[in-house]
Amino acid sequence: MIIDVRDKDEYENGHIEDSVNISLNDIMNGVLPDCEKDENIILCCISGGRSSRAKNTLESAGFTNVENGGGICDLKAKGFKMC
Numbered sequence: 001m002i003i004d005v006r007d008k009d010e011y012e013n014g015h016i017e018d019s020v021n022i023s024l025n026d027i028m029n030g031v032l033p034d035c036e037k038d039e040n041i042i043l044c045c046i047s048g049g050r051s052s053r054a055k056n057t058l059e060s061a062g063f064t065n066v067e068n069g070g071g072i073c074d075l076k077a078k079g080f081k082m083c
Contacts, residue, residue: 001040045072055067
């Protein structure tokens, strides 16, 4: 699962294909991904700062397989497709 933690407007202007948008603000307010706590989650934002904060929050909530993927350009460089 790829979660883009940018704001809705940022997400709608371009995002990783098949990613889900849950903003950092939402995550900080208790909105959690709808998946198993051990599912692989890759977080991204524009530069990696917000996804780092989201990673810490999700790990505190019991998620065990969370990765900070950095910025969307970083994921694009790794072969993920944009839409």
